[in-house]
Amino acid sequence: MLSQGFAALDEIMCAQTARAARLELRGLFHRYGTRFTSETHRAGIRSDLCQCLCEHEANALGMHHTASAIRMLKAIGHELTRTFDEAFTVAPCAQIACFPGGGTFYQRHGDNLYQPMDPSTAPSGFNNWRAFTILMYLNPAWTPDDGGCLRIYGECGGVPPLTPLPQDTLSAKSSFVDLEPLAGRVVVFNSLLHHEVMPVMGIRCALTIWIWKEDANREKFGRS
């Protein structure tokens, strides 16, 4: 994974449980809408319904399949971070997200960004302290007509996980892979890698957990 910056693991959760978790997510959004700010919607960056949800909150809401999916993602996160010497934290809560179809999308972005600065004005640094993104998809019977592939661009800086990427790997010309959001599929990638959700025609649900790198940015960015 470290040489290319991402990995996909299939059938980590059985299709039945993924289907049940997806129903729970859809039920939650149907009942309560989303607490997530619509800033990013207004700016045309993303058009999913999305919010933060912890395992205990999922259980309290009776979303037990979702809770077990969050637990699974966190366990994968803990396994992954055990393989590094550096200090990482697995975020306590997940992001839950459903794209309602109709061409909804999440435009190309990095979950973290490295901003090289002129050293005479400001230190270079990362935008936040996400190191790895771990996603699980919950979409049984997904077909190519449903769209919604996760497109991951470019190459990764490899070890250590937050090695800045050369800027040209982030250019529009960089190569990409498309991964379908299949039920039970887990995708892990370096949070610096650019990625986007291609136009979604079906209803596409996913859970995300981020792994944080403990560093000076922690003070700057807080625990969000």
Ligand SMILES: O=C(O)CCC(=O)C(=O)O
């Ligand atoms: O759902 C996906 O495949 C990716 C979502 C994403 O990029 C994000 O929430 O930052």
Ligand SMILES: [Fe+2]
């Ligand atoms: Fe992202």
